[in-house]
Amino acid sequence: MNLNDTAAFQTLDTGQMLAHIDALPEQLQHAWELGLDAPLPAWDNIRQVLIAGMGGSAIGGDLLAAYVAPFCPIPIYVHRDYGLPAWARGADTLVIASSHSGNTEEVLDALQHAIQRGCRSLAISRGGALTSAAEAAGIPIWRFEHTGQPRAAVGFSFGLLLAVLHHLGLIANPESELKGAVAAMKTAQNHLRADVPDVHNPAKRLAGQLVGRLVAVIGSDVLAPVARRWKTQINELAKAWGQFEALPEADHNLLAGCLNPQETFNRLAVLFLQAPSDHPRNRQRSDLTRKILMLSGISTDVYFATGDSRLAHLWTALHFGDYTAYYLAMAYQVDPSPVEAIESLKQQLAGGV
Template identity: 40%
Template sequence: MTNPSLDDPQVFKRYDPEGMMNHLHRLPQLCQQAWQMALDFKLPPDYADIDKVLVLGMGGSAIGGDLAASLAQAEARLPIIVCRGYELPGFTDAKTLVIASSYSGNTEETLASFEQALKTGAKKLAITTGGRLKDLAQERGIPIFSFDYQAPPRAALPFSLLPILCFLYRLGLISDKSPAVAETVPLLEGLSSRIDETVPQSQNRAKQLARRLYNRLPVVYGAGITAEVARRWKTQLNENSKAWAFHEVFPELNHNAVVGYQFPEELASRIVVVLLHSALLAERTQLRYLITGQLLERAGVSYQTIDGEGQSPLSQVMSLVLFGDYVSYYLAILYKTDPSPVKAIDFLKQQLTKG
């Protein structure tokens, strides 16, 4: 059976009834909106008196913290840590800013760790659309960055990333990212116009890569500011495309993963490695990309390099994020599956309620 044509408008109507494509179109403007909302948000002055930032979250909400931490790493004077799970780290104290990020406000792992944080002297902030998290924060007078955007949590990424970056800036921890946002928004609009559903596959790199990944196992490599983008690609391929996918990070992968290219031999022809590259990466890291490509060729493993766009780290990261979102969307269409629902997660949550 042949898979769908990515140049047929009717295909998108058939397999995307909930309109995931609309969220991809809106991502650039959502970045602008989320940044402005965060600039206008009232932060308590004493929140600057901290020595660490702890982001609580899972899935599409946690990835914003991951990306923010990677973007802030080069200049932040304190650690920014993302906590995925039920347990609050033991180092949480009065010098900690705890940011609980949950799109729905009902993520059970995030709620469990946030409720533990309520028993500490930590400074606290919630990012959510509502749910139990918003109720808990309101009851205790904790600042709430509340937004109203109806979408799967992973499609609301700007609201879990840009506010954290903005708060770090306003607390004096990193430089003002307004110029980077001003560069990133039109750059993303331009990128989207080159890879959206109206651009034919012959001229559309995102559609071409999706074709290449069809019926293959994607493994995504990143480094530095692209390391967490690789995680984003992996999770988007899982949730949008309903496909197996994995990610690895330089330079660590050069100390183990490259040795594993040999067996099982039959996998070599079934894997496609995607290397997420940025011209801003360290020179030695970029050399590792080239040498790793040689090792992949020697092992008979197909690979492709995708470069970030723009001058700022934010534009490099977000251009790679958006490109990956489009690839995962097109791959879902090729698999004739709706990119929006996550039925396996829904089943898991239902079963957990019985436990």
């Protein structure tokens, strides 16, 4: 498809995914403000936070954990499974059950375990069974309004969690940095919107390079969870294969896999995410790892995050990845909103198949 044919985009994009991507800066700002106004008990002596979520709801927890790691005094753990780990028990554990639909079975199960174990708990959702269970147990609920796919609500899944930590006094007020991140997203967006032709649109050009390739995304520090986000957006929007790796860990295993099977190397594309806030050694690792892969015959490219802070680097990189995945969906001529394979699996699970 011609990636400058925006009329064709409108025909293919039945769920208005592009509109959600365009509105992500405003969604992030709104989510933060919504969280600031939301009620929360004056909990103290919280020693660990567990965020129970899946897919688009869980990624907000990953982004939060990476962002606050250098200054939050307690661990933030993202739980993508049924039940809870053994250490999650008692009033010093805060369990945040996050589900866009409110009907995610893994999250509902985790909340029940949290209630049984006496954990302090908070539900974040649009409604569904999660809010019903929270109401029955007297658990605080933060509701938000959003129409669209869960992955298009990443501003909510991050911004509300950020507000929780601020409410609890676990982090200083990040409002100034958040506003800077939103401004940086809007500045970068001027070159990424659909009406910007491919010769001036780096996301369209990158998407064009990824057509027909198996994509891996590599990031470090605050961009490690962003690499996961790029991977999942390529999966769900473009219906294409993708994987992600994190540095420095990838240098302890990935490089050993650059020998076989060589006949597939010309179909691989490895993308490196970099930011000014990268640890200097991770930046060096990123550059050297890219060089080694290129010498092995693997196509690589690099994206440089923009903005004046770690939070801006996180969000400009994420936003660029969302646009890239969208344009890749257009290039493959697939609707970026429906995820029929995932819905089919859920139906089979519900039917006990």
